[in-house]
Amino acid sequence: MVVLLLSACSGQPDQTAVQKQKLDPLAYVDPFIGTDGKGKTYPGATVPYGMVQLSPDNGRGGWDWIAGYFYPDNIIAGFSHTHLSGTGAGDLYDISFMPLTRPYRRQQTEGGPARGTIVSSFSHANEQASPGYYQVYLDDYQINVELTAGKRSGLQRYRFDGPQETGIVRLDLGYSRNWDETTATHLEILDSRTIGGYRKSSGWAKDQRVYFVSRFSHPIESHHLELDGKPLAADQASGIELAAEFSFDLTQDSSVLVHTAISSVSIDNARLNLNAEDPDMGFDKKHQQARELWQQELGKIQVQAGEDNLRQFYTALYHSALAPRLYSDVDGRYKGPDGEIHQTTGSPRYEFFSLWDTFRALHPWKTLIDPARNSEMMVSLIDHYQVAGRLPVWIFQGNETDMMMGYHSVPVLVDAFLKGQLSVPGEVILDAALQSATQSAFGLASYQKLGYVPFEERNWNVSLTLEYAFDDWAVARLAQALGREDLYQAFLARSRNYRRHFDPQTGFMRALDHRGHFREPFDADAYHPEDYCEANAWQYSFFVPHDIPGLIALHGGKQGLTEKLDALFNTAQSVEVMPEWISGTIGQYVHGNEPSHHVPYLYQYVDQGHKTQKLVRQVMDELYHTAADGLSGNEDAGQMSAWYLFSALGFYPVDPVSGLYVLGSPQVDRATLALENGRRLEIIAHHQSPQNVYVSQVRFNGQPVTGFTLSHQQLMAGGKLEFTMSPTP
Numbered sequence: 001m002v003v004l005l006l007s008a009c010s011g012q013p014d015q016t017a018v019q020k021q022k023l024d025p026l027a028y029v030d031p032f033i034g035t036d037g038k039g040k041t042y043p044g045a046t047v048p049y050g051m052v053q054l055s056p057d058n059g060r061g062g063w064d065w066i067a068g069y070f071y072p073d074n075i076i077a078g079f080s081h082t083h084l085s086g087t088g089a090g091d092l093y094d095i096s097f098m099p100l101t102r103p104y105r106r107q108q109t110e111g112g113p114a115r116g117t118i119v120s121s122f123s124h125a126n127e128q129a130s131p132g133y134y135q136v137y138l139d140d141y142q143i144n145v146e147l148t149a150g151k152r153s154g155l156q157r158y159r160f161d162g163p164q165e166t167g168i169v170r171l172d173l174g175y176s177r178n179w180d181e182t183t184a185t186h187l188e189i190l191d192s193r194t195i196g197g198y199r200k201s202s203g204w205a206k207d208q209r210v211y212f213v214s215r216f217s218h219p220i221e222s223h224h225l226e227l228d229g230k231p232l233a234a235d236q237a238s239g240i241e242l243a244a245e246f247s248f249d250l251t252q253d254s255s256v257l258v259h260t261a262i263s264s265v266s267i268d269n270a271r272l273n274l275n276a277e278d279p280d281m282g283f284d285k286k287h288q289q290a291r292e293l294w295q296q297e298l299g300k301i302q303v304q305a306g307e308d309n310l311r312q313f314y315t316a317l318y319h320s321a322l323a324p325r326l327y328s329d330v331d332g333r334y335k336g337p338d339g340e341i342h343q344t345t346g347s348p349r350y351e352f353f354s355l356w357d358t359f360r361a362l363h364p365w366k367t368l369i370d371p372a373r374n375s376e377m378m379v380s381l382i383d384h385y386q387v388a389g390r391l392p393v394w395i396f397q398g399n400e401t402d403m404m405m406g407y408h409s410v411p412v413l414v415d416a417f418l419k420g421q422l423s424v425p426g427e428v429i430l431d432a433a434l435q436s437a438t439q440s441a442f443g444l445a446s447y448q449k450l451g452y453v454p455f456e457e458r459n460w461n462v463s464l465t466l467e468y469a470f471d472d473w474a475v476a477r478l479a480q481a482l483g484r485e486d487l488y489q490a491f492l493a494r495s496r497n498y499r500r501h502f503d504p505q506t507g508f509m510r511a512l513d514h515r516g517h518f519r520e521p522f523d524a525d526a527y528h529p530e531d532y533c534e535a536n537a538w539q540y541s542f543f544v545p546h547d548i549p550g551l552i553a554l555h556g557g558k559q560g561l562t563e564k565l566d567a568l569f570n571t572a573q574s575v576e577v578m579p580e581w582i583s584g585t586i587g588q589y590v591h592g593n594e595p596s597h598h599v600p601y602l603y604q605y606v607d608q609g610h611k612t613q614k615l616v617r618q619v620m621d622e623l624y625h626t627a628a629d630g631l632s633g634n635e636d637a638g639q640m641s642a643w644y645l646f647s648a649l650g651f652y653p654v655d656p657v658s659g660l661y662v663l664g665s666p667q668v669d670r671a672t673l674a675l676e677n678g679r680r681l682e683i684i685a686h687h688q689s690p691q692n693v694y695v696s697q698v699r700f701n702g703q704p705v706t707g708f709t710l711s712h713q714q715l716m717a718g719g720k721l722e723f724t725m726s727p728t729p
Contacts, residue, residue: 025298036071037629054154061111086635096175132290188236205399217257316641347376354637356404407436538588584632592633610729613665679718692725
């Protein structure tokens with residue numbers, strides 16, 4: 001398809017001409033990318049930032065099934081309404097339905113109940129997915145299943161193809177036993193077509209509450225409940241392991257629809273959410289609404305590139321719009337981190353902030369392509385602080401998990417504030433940031449006293465110091481913007497604490513004891529979770545994104561850092577067995593996990609830009625592809641995709657609070673970004689080809705770019721960014 005790219009010096013598009021020649025981005029999204037290998041994504045139906053993620057589950061537990069579904073599997077045990085996208089730990093899978101006909105097939109599955117799990121075999125030949133839609137045929141029961149979703153609800157359509165005149169729909173409220181412990185369930189028949197209830201559980205998120213109301217297209221002909229695996233004759237029940245089966249007459253209509261809305265507040269609020277999304281709406285209309293929401297979201301960028309690159313780009317854009325996600329109900333209420341019910345006063349509440357991952361690129365990406373929604377998300381972070389007394393670390397379902405480390409809410413908030421995209425006063429952000437920076441938990445007491453976290457005190461100590469130093473830089477930037485010179489100088493000094501871990505003899509960041517002595521013995525190639533978070537010394541020794549001149553000085557100048565970077569990319573992994581998250585490697589560089597994501601761009605700072613250009617193209621070409629295992633590491637709530645999106649356009653936020661983007665080598669031929677302020681940013685790569693990975697010239701609005709950075713303000717003003725590509729450096 002042809003994409004019209006207009007001269008954008010005015011920043012104003014010719015809407016009629018553009019619309020005539022737009023490609024359909026939905027045609028290039030493959031939700032199966034990431035469902036195999038390391039990605040840990042789900043293929044089911046959702047809408048941009050939707051509360052519901054209605055997706056199939058294989059009925060197994062374990063690393064491969066973190067998202068509920070693993071592409072190499074061949075069974076399905078149900079379709080549940082909540083899933084995590086690309087995380088390193090599993091949870092949710094709440095409110096699981098399964099259409100059936102007798103006899104049932106039971107199979108023992110990893111992590112399943114002792115009595116076996118009711119499953120069906122299926123084939124990928126009879127399965128498809130697209131934004132807002134999923135379909136699969138259950139071979140054992142001759143049932144075609146289709147899923148679609150709204151903001152707070154999911155709609156399922158089951159077509160029973162067998163000779164049976166009765167169809168069965170099973171609801172298993174105890175299904176999510178693979179990862180978390182069910183603490184309470186409840187189910188009641190509300191009327192002849194409607195049921196409601198809840199599932200409460202404790203897992204990664206310790207206090208999960210998912211209330212639901214489901215409405216069927218057919219009257220319930222009969223039903224029976226099961227409590228702890230035993231039949232129960234009742235119209236309602238409460239307990240731990242609760243399931244139910246509902247029978248429907250198929251003689252007049254062989255398709256049964258199940259429309260389910262969820263809430264963190266109450267059954268009544270779930271009903272409000274359901275009624276707000278028209279529970280009597282037909283499946284096709286609901287699906288079309290989901291498609292329109294995705295077309296609006298993905299249509300913000302029009303891309304011209306090769307077929308595979310289009311699929312990579314638009315699937316990445318799709319994945320980047322799955323988190324954080326809507327958490328408040330249609331009336332604005334939600335369960336807060338204190339366990340109480342709260343009311344939003346303006347912006348909706350968002351949850352699922354994987355901040356250790358997403359502060360690096362996902363949130364900077366949203367400041368460029370979706371600033372209004374990102375601003376709403378920032379309000380959710382501040383609201384969390386005002387209730388919980390501290391900014392979140394890693395939150396979902398109204399729970400602080402304290403997963404990973406750092407206080408990375410701060411750079412995310414500061415970045416949005418400095419870009420003028422946050423209505424919250426800077427002083428409020430500063431107060432919250434200071435609480436995070438001056439608390440005594442998580443090794444921060446020693447960090448403030450010694451300038452580093454000693455290895456006797458905590459695992460991941462080197463990583464903690466380096467990431468705290470970056471967060472300190474974010475506090476310094478905010479203090480400077482607010483005219484707080486005292487705080488600026490204090491946190492600027494703290495941001496240099498990374499230097500304490502540097503060993504000039506080896507050129508690595510190393511663990512220190514309370515006396516300031518390096519841990520011995522030292523092996524840079526080994527995996528040391530005692531000192532480094534999901535990485536080794538190679539990967540973390542370059543995590544100084546806020547002070548690269550300082551890092552250069554530690555290495556004795558640009559030549560020294562160049563040699564160290566060269567060694568990183570050319571030193572083979574010497575450890576035969578590494579953890580799952582050490583994946584997507586080029587030498588000792590690990591793209592499958594976040595701490596290394598900025599590293600290919602560091603060559604720009606040492607006058608070796610051609611190496612940045614070659615490497616970012618190598619990463620895009622080799623570590624992203626269009627098969628189900630097309631992600632080289634956990635998707636991590638959109639971070640892996642955000643790296644690709646920035647890099648494919650030709651730039652990346654090495655320091656996410658600087659407001660600067662470092663130039664690389666674009667993979668797209670052309671792209672047009674419809675910016676939220678009404679302007680348009682055009683990106684053109686002249687002479688683009690798989691061989692022409694080097695950039696001989698960059699021009700912005702016709703003027704040569706003499707450095708290697710562009711500012712956020714420049715890009716948001718709109719215009720034309722042109723790269724001239726070459727086969728030689």
